Amino acid sequence: MTIDKSMSVLIVDDYKTMLRIIRNLLKQIDFNNVEEATDGSEALAKLRSNHFGLVISDWNMSPMTGLQLLQEVRADARLKTLPFIMVTAESKAENVVVAKQAGVSNYIVKPFNAETLREKIEKVLGNG
Amino acid sequence: MADPYQGPAVIPQAILAERLAAIRQRYPEAEPEAVAEIVRAVVSSMRGDLSAQETSLLSEIEELGRTIASAKAEIAALRVDDITGSDIPFATDELDAIVAHTAAATEAILETCETLDQVASDLNGPAAAQLQDATTRIYEACSFQDITGQRITKVVTTLKAIEAKVAHIVAAFGRPEGAPIVTPERELAAAGLDEAALLNGPQLPAAAMDQSDIDRLLASFD
Known part of the structure; x- marks a missing residue:
């Protein structure tokens, strides 16, 4: 299966430097259609008003966390199958389990490298 | 064989338990003052002549009391x-x-x-x-x-x-x-x-x- 790299990708992080890093790494693997949000609620509004093919979200944000965003996405009839990758410094097993139970598509622990990002994206988009 | 140890008359255990329960009711949190009161209650319950061992114990309790008072003063003086x-x-x-x-x-x-x-x-x-x-x-x-x-x-x-x-x-x-x-x-x-x-x-x-x-x-x- 070929990945459509023209799809819109929403990246969510309350730390703008991290958004900039992820955007640049995505650009290097040919995902150029990237939107940003700085917390879960802003992301949810964008997801509900536009069409995205993938969400890459941090966990620890305020007021709406990445986990809450994931739960909202999975509870939304239109968004519930949207591929959702959590990228976070939260690396305890209980975090991974909670995210998985909430329906996360994959989980990347910070700090990560470009190869890990590419590999997880390919996996959740059906080419891994 | 008779117990050679003849200690002082002690307050009955039931009364001590009653006093402790009353103190606990008055001080639900474990406070230093409550601890001090318990010690005072125990010491004041003792009757009769004290043995050498008991005198030593009392002396240690007094020393402990002085240490606690000193620690309290030092902590209170913390800026x-x-x-x-x-x-x-x-x-x-x-x-x-x-x-x-x-x-x-x-x-x-x-x-x-x-x-x-x-x-x-x-x-x-x-x-x-x-x-x-x-x-x-x-x-x-x-x-x-x-x-x-x-x-x-x-x-x-x-x-x-x-x-x-x-x-x-x-x-x-x-x-x-x-x-x-x-x-x-x-x-x-x-x-x-x-x-x-x-x-x-x-x-x-x-x-x-x-x-x-x-x-x-x-x-x-x-």
Whole structure:
């Protein structure tokens, strides 16, 4: 299966430097259609008003966390199958389990490298 | 064989238990004054001549009492206002400055890197690939700023917890009669610091799961 790299990708992080890093790494693997949000609620509004093919979200944000965003996405009839990758410094097993139970598509622990990002994206988009 | 030890007349156990229950009712929290009162109640219940062993015990209790009084005085004399008013705010300001300076440096590095990326896109052949590979490594390395920022936030939270605990110790030993005891846990809860128990931020490398551990854990759900 070929990945459509023209799809819109929403990246969510309350730390703008991290958004900039992820955007640049995505650009290097040919995902150029990237939107940003700085917390879960802003992301949810964008997801509900536009069409995205993938969400890459941090966990620890305020007021709406990445986990809450994931739960909202999975509870939304239109968004519930949207591929959702959590990228976070939260690396305890209980975090991974909670995210998985909430329906996360994959989980990347910070700090990560470009190869890990590419590999997880390919996996959740059906080419891994 | 008769017990050679003839100790002083002791108060019946039931009465002692009754007194302790009454004290517990009056002081639901374990306060130093309550402990002192219990000791006084026990000592005052003793009757008759004391043996050498008991005299030694009493002497040790008196010494313990003096040590507690001295500790109370030292704790009460702690200049807790210095800790809460200047020491900890100074430390947290310094840490905030570290975050701000490294963030500015990271932004400058990223900007330069984006320029190099632009140059790479205009090149062809091995040089372009080599340049892009180098910029990828720089982007990856720049994520340190996010991790160090989160680590510093954890340190600031710890400093605030220490501040709350110091205030609790001073309040417990030097507080006015009848004032309520405020435990560090209650202070932290009031400050909203016990929320999001799941979120711990970056782990130290020795305690952290790496990506391969997480991949294995995720695969166990399949």
